[in-house]
Amino acid sequence: MELTPAAEIESRIYKFQQKLVEQAVDGALILVLSDLFYFTGTMQNSYLFIPANGQPVLMVKKSLTRGRQESPLTNIVAIKNPKQIPEILSAYGYDSLANIGLELDVMPYNIYKSYQKIFPNAQFQDCSAAIKEVRAVKSAYEIKLMRGALAVIDQAFQTVPAYLREGMTELELAALFEAELRKRGYAGPCMMRAFAQDFFFGTVCTGASGFYPNFFDGPVGGQGPSAAQPAGAGWKKINRNEVVYIDYTAIVNGYTGDQTRIFCIGELSPKLVKAYEDALFIEAEIVKSIKPGTPAEEPYLLAVKLAAEMGYKDHFMGYKEDQVKFVGHGIGIELDEWPVLAKGIKQPIMPGMTFALEPKFVFPEGAIGTENSFVMTEAGPQYLSITPQVITYVK
Amino acid sequence: MELTPAAEIESRIYKFQQKLVEQAVDGALILVLSDLFYFTGTMQNSYLFIPANGQPVLMVKKSLTRGRQESPLTNIVAIKNPKQIPEILSAYGYDSLANIGLELDVMPYNIYKSYQKIFPNAQFQDCSAAIKEVRAVKSAYEIKLMRGALAVIDQAFQTVPAYLREGMTELELAALFEAELRKRGYAGPCMMRAFAQDFFFGTVCTGASGFYPNFFDGPVGGQGPSAAQPAGAGWKKINRNEVVYIDYTAIVNGYTGDQTRIFCIGELSPKLVKAYEDALFIEAEIVKSIKPGTPAEEPYLLAVKLAAEMGYKDHFMGYKEDQVKFVGHGIGIELDEWPVLAKGIKQPIMPGMTFALEPKFVFPEGAIGTENSFVMTEAGPQYLSITPQVITYVK
Numbered sequence: 001m002e003l004t005p006a007a008e009i010e011s012r013i014y015k016f017q018q019k020l021v022e023q024a025v026d027g028a029l030i031l032v033l034s035d036l037f038y039f040t041g042t043m044q045n046s047y048l049f050i051p052a053n054g055q056p057v058l059m060v061k062k063s064l065t066r067g068r069q070e071s072p073l074t075n076i077v078a079i080k081n082p083k084q085i086p087e088i089l090s091a092y093g094y095d096s097l098a099n100i101g102l103e104l105d106v107m108p109y110n111i112y113k114s115y116q117k118i119f120p121n122a123q124f125q126d127c128s129a130a131i132k133e134v135r136a137v138k139s140a141y142e143i144k145l146m147r148g149a150l151a152v153i154d155q156a157f158q159t160v161p162a163y164l165r166e167g168m169t170e171l172e173l174a175a176l177f178e179a180e181l182r183k184r185g186y187a188g189p190c191m192m193r194a195f196a197q198d199f200f201f202g203t204v205c206t207g208a209s210g211f212y213p214n215f216f217d218g219p220v221g222g223q224g225p226s227a228a229q230p231a232g233a234g235w236k237k238i239n240r241n242e243v244v245y246i247d248y249t250a251i252v253n254g255y256t257g258d259q260t261r262i263f264c265i266g267e268l269s270p271k272l273v274k275a276y277e278d279a280l281f282i283e284a285e286i287v288k289s290i291k292p293g294t295p296a297e298e299p300y301l302l303a304v305k306l307a308a309e310m311g312y313k314d315h316f317m318g319y320k321e322d323q324v325k326f327v328g329h330g331i332g333i334e335l336d337e338w339p340v341l342a343k344g345i346k347q348p349i350m351p352g353m354t355f356a357l358e359p360k361f362v363f364p365e366g367a368i369g370t371e372n373s374f375v376m377t378e379a380g381p382q383y384l385s386i387t388p389q390v391i392t393y394v395k
Numbered sequence: 396m397e398l399t400p401a402a403e404i405e406s407r408i409y410k411f412q413q414k415l416v417e418q419a420v421d422g423a424l425i426l427v428l429s430d431l432f433y434f435t436g437t438m439q440n441s442y443l444f445i446p447a448n449g450q451p452v453l454m455v456k457k458s459l460t461r462g463r464q465e466s467p468l469t470n471i472v473a474i475k476n477p478k479q480i481p482e483i484l485s486a487y488g489y490d491s492l493a494n495i496g497l498e499l500d501v502m503p504y505n506i507y508k509s510y511q512k513i514f515p516n517a518q519f520q521d522c523s524a525a526i527k528e529v530r531a532v533k534s535a536y537e538i539k540l541m542r543g544a545l546a547v548i549d550q551a552f553q554t555v556p557a558y559l560r561e562g563m564t565e566l567e568l569a570a571l572f573e574a575e576l577r578k579r580g581y582a583g584p585c586m587m588r589a590f591a592q593d594f595f596f597g598t599v600c601t602g603a604s605g606f607y608p609n610f611f612d613g614p615v616g617g618q619g620p621s622a623a624q625p626a627g628a629g630w631k632k633i634n635r636n637e638v639v640y641i642d643y644t645a646i647v648n649g650y651t652g653d654q655t656r657i658f659c660i661g662e663l664s665p666k667l668v669k670a671y672e673d674a675l676f677i678e679a680e681i682v683k684s685i686k687p688g689t690p691a692e693e694p695y696l697l698a699v700k701l702a703a704e705m706g707y708k709d710h711f712m713g714y715k716e717d718q719v720k721f722v723g724h725g726i727g728i729e730l731d732e733w734p735v736l737a738k739g740i741k742q743p744i745m746p747g748m749t750f751a752l753e754p755k756f757v758f759p760e761g762a763i764g765t766e767n768s769f770v771m772t773e774a775g776p777q778y779l780s781i782t783p784q785v786i787t788y789v790k
Contacts, residue, residue, distance in 0.1 A: 001618075001621060001622060001630075002621055002622065003622060004622070031590075031591060032591065033591050033593060037622070037623050041622060042622055042625070043610060043622065043623060043624065043625050044610040044625075045591070045592075045610040045611075045612070046610075062608075062609070062610055062611075062612070062717055063608030063609055063610060063717055064608075064716070065608045065717075066607075066608040066609070066610070066625065070622040070625075102504075104503070104504040104505045105503055105505050106503050107503060107504050107590075108499070108500055108501050108502060108503060108504070108590055109497075109499040109502050109503070109504050109507045109521075110499045110500050110521065110523075111590055112504045126504075126505065128505075169578070171577055171578050171579075171580060172578045174577060175573070175574035175575075175576075175577035175578040176574060178570075178573065178574065178577060179570035179571060179573065179574040180570075181570075182566055182569060182570035182573060182628075183564070183566050183567045183570040184566075185566060185620040185621070185630070186620070187595075187619060187620040187621050187623060187624035187627075188583075188584070188595040188596070188624065189583070189584045189585075189593050189594070189595045189624075190584075191593070195426075195502075195503055195506055196426060196427065196428050196440070197440075198428060198584050198586070199584070200582075200583040200584045201583070212461075213457075213458030213459075213460045213461040214457070214458055214461070215438060215439040215440045215441075215457055215458060215461070216440075216457075217440070217457070223396075224582060225580040225581070225582040225647070225648075226396060226397055226580070226582050226647070226648045226649055227396060227397065227398060227399070227432070227436060227437055227438065227465040227648075227649070228432050228438060228582060228646075228648055228649025228650075228728070229438070229582035229583065229584075229646065229649065230437070230438055230439075230461065230465075232582075233577075235396075235580070251623075251624065252620070252621070253620075253621045253622075253623055254621055254622070254623025254624065255623075321459070322457055322458055333623070
């Protein structure tokens with residue numbers, strides 16, 4: 001099993017500690033699974049204290065055995081109840097905590113209240129922005145893991161022509177595609193930091209399904225199997241000569257790849273083929289234009305301008321009132337990391353930041369476009385996705 | 396597509412409104428996806444106001460079209476930003492809200508703070524217990540949907556002998572089993588209300604994997620594909636004569652079935668066969684002993700007593716320090732609904748309540764036991780699961 005190297009964990013904690021010092025907190029209590037994995041290398045039912053200065057303490061409820069096997073941290077101790085946290089921290093010399101950082105973007109209100117009781121004399125501050133900033137810049141090790149996820153998604157995409165057939169439902173296609181991901185180590189669930197934006201694997205949309213309205217904050221959502229979980233593949237049968245749009249994640253060893261490819265049984269209309277090429281053009285223009293330091297909204301603004309010039313004003317990143325205001329998003333352990341390539345986001349895209357770029361168009365007859373995963377380097381954005389960017393036709 | 400009947404929605408809202416009156420709030424703002432689906436029949440990016448008296452108002456950000464297609468509610472309106480909520484509600488005559496219920500068990504702290512700004516003069520109260528109480532008692536319609544989910548999981552379990560083979564990995568088996576669920580409409584992700592208890596499909600554990608320690612608050616978790624998402628099927632190859640433990644959910648039309656069955660290539664040891672029969676005995680004793688009104692902890696206490704008498708003290712519901720303190724859990728739209736059949740829970744199990752009962756044992760050579768979904772009726776608990784309770788041997 002892939003285990004996070006000690007030097008990697010040390011470097012992450014060091015960077016976060018610098019932010020804690022800037023934020024003038026004594027330390028942060030980390031409870032969110034993605035953050036626990038990032039800072040400890042294990043994802044147990046546990047509480048991690050990272051002091052602004054000094055060694056972190058990981059308190060594990062279940063499983064202590066596994067926490068110790070997987071994490072290179074030195075201080076890993078048992079805990080039964082979070083009420084014990086002050087006493088455990090005190091034993092490590094952390095005993096006059098006046099300002100504590102918490103992940104207030106995700107932590108439920110009732111849990112926050114329980115920590116007010118556990119630390120009656122402390123003030124709490126949100127440390128989630130500091131975490132997102134640190135996590136946004138990936139190390140060489142993390143990029144290696146993302147390449148691994150993108151190799152898996154490439155392998156899965158290569159299998160599609162073997163089973164894509166007229167008359168099968170979107171769900172049947174999704175089932176076979178997901179099985180190819182799963183047997184190669186896809187480890188769900190896909191993690192979203194946003195509230196009420198549950199996400200499952202990805203989306204198969206064929207023909208008019210790509211036009212079906214959706215709750216999800218993305219350009220294309222799909223009908224889904226029911227009103228209860230209304231996204232992704234649905235019951236529609238796949239027809240000849242319509243667009244088969246597959247937008248999926250691969251999560252392997254904790255890191256996410258995100259990619260969209262287009263298939264078709266038979267032939268696609270010249271209009272959709274043109275739209276596909278135009279999406280590739282927008283992607284290429286973005287790749288040419290952005291460099292280290294480019295504000296994250298610029299690729300979006302450029303894409304919107306190009307799309308409008310090409311006549312896609314009402315079709316870019318969704319249709320009319322359901323258009324979303326971004327063209328890409330940070331990816332890593334979660335699907336919605338920083339930077340968000342969205343209107344109004346000034347955060348500079350710096351070397352080491354990884355993101356998915358997804359110029360897409362939505363028409364009544366279907367959704368089409370592309371999506372690839374990238375890392376920003378000193379020389380500009382570099383593709384992490386390796387699958388050829390062509391429409392794959394099946395007979 | 397299955398749509399929730401209007402009478403069903405009206406009845407749910409009426410029951411919740413009675414609780415809002417008891418709780419002396421003016422109304423509740425509902426933001427959690429599972430609750431939105433329960434009270435509206437749709438699961439859009441939206442805000443639902445349920446007044447203590449009067450008609451609810453569903454404010455939809457994305458997609459309004461879909462919200463109106465799927466929900467039988469009368470008042471469904473567009474919204475762009477939650478800041479507009481007071482003004483929209485005011486137009487419906489809800490304009491002097493002093494006490495508002497929120498789902499404070501799930502709502503992130505930062506979102507709570509944003510509602511304090513939106514309603515600067517209101518007091519907020521937690522209405523999540525009221526929601527859980529209402530949702531715990533299922534209607535005939537909901538039980539019909541749960542039977543549908545359990546029919547799907549039964550069909551999937553029937554397919555296992557067709558592909559379970561020596562030398563395949565747990566992930567390969569999981570991939571094929573999940574594909575059988577998905578093509579029949581499995582609509583993930585599986586929803587957990589608990590914080591930091593992410594869950595994906597279910598668990599395939601073979602042999603010693605069933606003994607592998609786990610973060611999840613369940614008796615058996617599995618190694619998982621990586622330290623990052625450390626639960627469910629892993630890379631272990633499946634051997635002859637070892638226990639193949641499959642514990643999965645099926646989520647169809649929004650409702651969850653939960654079931655465990657045991658398979659084996661070759662023969663199981665007499666010790667494990669005996670343990671399986673003992674798990675069935677504990678289940679049968681619980682089914683005999685509980686009736687409407689039985690406190691939810693009683694089945695757990697009975698199971699612990701029986702397990703100890705049979706010599707399984709350190710093996711029941713996990714091994715030693717990782718033993719969990721329940722023998723079952725409510726199920727419905729979420730996997731962790733009320734009632735929880737756990738130590739210290741006095742909530743009476745009432746007619747209409749649905750739950751999974753899962754007496755299980757964990758040994759170094761593997762996990763074994765059973766799990767079925769039930770509904771409490773006036774005459775006692777009734778099986779909703781239909782798959783025969785036998786160990787299935789494959790050559």
